[in-house]
Amino acid sequence: MTDFAATKAMFDLPEGMIYLDGNSLGPLPKTAKARVASMIEDEWGQMLITGWNKAGWMQQPLSIGDRIGRLIGAEPGHVVMGDTLSIKVYQAVASALELNPTRRVVLSDNGNFPSDLYIVQGLLKSLGADFELRVVDPEDVAANITEDLAVLMLTEVDYRTGRMHDMKALTELAHAKGVMTVWDLAHSAGAVPVDLAGCQADFAVGCSYKYLNSGPGGPAFIYVAPRHVDAARPALSGWLGHEAPFAFDLDYRPGTGIERMRVGTPPMIQLAALDASMEIWDQVEMADVRAKSITLCDRFIAGIEASCPELTLASPRDGTTRGSQVSFAFEEGYAAMQAVIARGVIGDFRAPDIMRFGFTPLYIDDADVDGAVAIIADVMNNRLWDRPEYKIRAAVT
């Protein structure tokens, strides 16, 4: 059983703050400071170029990939770290399209991250005018999985409301129609149990700076199913994805397995911070995280609904179909959220009217939920955002 009091003690959390925005940027693991300092001083500073071998830098994107792989149900050796999530989406969709070469349509939904849609728009424009991105409402995805689709690209947990797609059912439906799947796990990895292998997902991508707490701009990850990886052509064919990066051949030959999805030199300082965070995750079972997350979210919903009649639940009420976050709709939500933040409860706002709160069992407990509810009720019931001292600037993301 995961000891969440112990994990909470492993984070540096600012005094007097209840941080419900770990779905945007996770907080600082206490050991990250020392781990990064040692990487800088003892590895970069002393080993210099030999650090690539001596300190194991070169292999770290794979070993950390496997540790994240455990949290998302990936087969060992099939997850690698690097780049940003946008780049990993590009790689996954580009490869998936080529594995389905007679088709030209990518299906997604308008609850996906806009950035994922942007990346596909850019990719398809490069590929030619006969490619199409089709975007439907989240609830219409299943009905729109048709035999003309090449790729179904979805984010499992809606970043605004926390609504979850049924990864297993939609993947099965896609496969029945000959469609490849690309799953974005940005709000899933470290938030909800994921079973990539069990769902037969084809490609998956995600980021490490939200629930995985790797710090701002930490590297992303990519998963390619074992049955595809040796056939997947890397569109971004960089030297570290080459079969023999140090042979300096003039022609690209993809490396074996997931290594081919590496591109350029990995960000070793960011990886050191992620490594420290993974030391916490290594002690955690996702089933425990999920159970506690649902408890925290349910408690928050009950507390808010009992005290803030003006807020309307915008997340699924059923915890099993909701990610690790709760959103409420409120017309003056932007201003209200600024006042909530000014009072030390950090959530965020998403247009047009969503007040969003993330619940992360590793460092948020029942007392935090109750404290947040009390502050939000005070803000709402006294319309604190109308007072000049609460009109502060929003956090950006």
Place this chain on the structure above:
Amino acid sequence: MTDFAATKAMFDLPEGMIYLDGNSLGPLPKTAKARVASMIEDEWGQMLITGWNKAGWMQQPLSIGDRIGRLIGAEPGHVVMGDTLSIKVYQAVASALELNPTRRVVLSDNGNFPSDLYIVQGLLKSLGADFELRVVDPEDVAANITEDLAVLMLTEVDYRTGRMHDMKALTELAHAKGVMTVWDLAHSAGAVPVDLAGCQADFAVGCSYKYLNSGPGGPAFIYVAPRHVDAARPALSGWLGHEAPFAFDLDYRPGTGIERMRVGTPPMIQLAALDASMEIWDQVEMADVRAKSITLCDRFIAGIEASCPELTLASPRDGTTRGSQVSFAFEEGYAAMQAVIARGVIGDFRAPDIMRFGFTPLYIDDADVDGAVAIIADVMNNRLWDRPEYKIRAAVT
């Protein structure tokens, strides 16, 4: 006049080591430790998500881009940091090709980084069978600039020998034939003065972890000429390149100017290390670096040629056509370099027979050159690599 004794004192250099591999990975600026620690503790730890505004994270890829821009002759506001060099090469060549839409050929040379060639091979395969990468010998580039070329992609300084292309002459020749240029400055930025604006270069890219000393995996940069930037379509169209990233529109609209070449969330811990390194660069004039670099390289060549008859100069003898490195060819170069490294002089080996040494005036001085020459002469003249204690493993890059 740059004070190189002062800059040398700003680096942590391992005791007893002469580090001539700053062209692969630059050493640790002393202030980087504190700068990164403060970024982690005071910014990530205390500001959390509000760091994007409060700590200025969001703008840092642009402000640091401008500081690097000063070193490479870029117009202010036209360089941005992010991703890896491979990704930036992809962006630059993809955009350059679209700006020359009736042509299908990219010309490069076999002295370019293999990674740059790999990236273009991958890009062209995505674009279609009618696209071609043409690779010629470096000395034949000028003669092969023909009117069927869309893009000329070259690395200014050859990573093996230090031979320099004439950026101004080749860019003029390219423009006369209607060809776009993409210059890779990986071995130029911080090594030799570059005048992108004066040369009328179209696109340029480079990395920060070599001569710019940002640490392993530090972010890359991209430059787009002012006359092209608002017409350049970003192939990797991520959310931070969007006109309004936080509006969460479903359709991509490129941002103004160089911002459109941003892709995903920037690696803020790596950027903190780069920021510390740039505090040194801010005090440095590239003309001084160039003068001192030529002096150091000439001194090294003279010393080696006087003491090591078996080594054959593989770099240009004329310092004005050579980057900030010197290479010697030697049949048993791989084994010999391992022995040199074991004796504390860190250079590296490049197949088939190149022993490579980088000279970086910020922290290498005449005494280092003389010390390195003495050790290399001892290794060569006593064939130390034949002794078992010197058969150590090579540094990887």
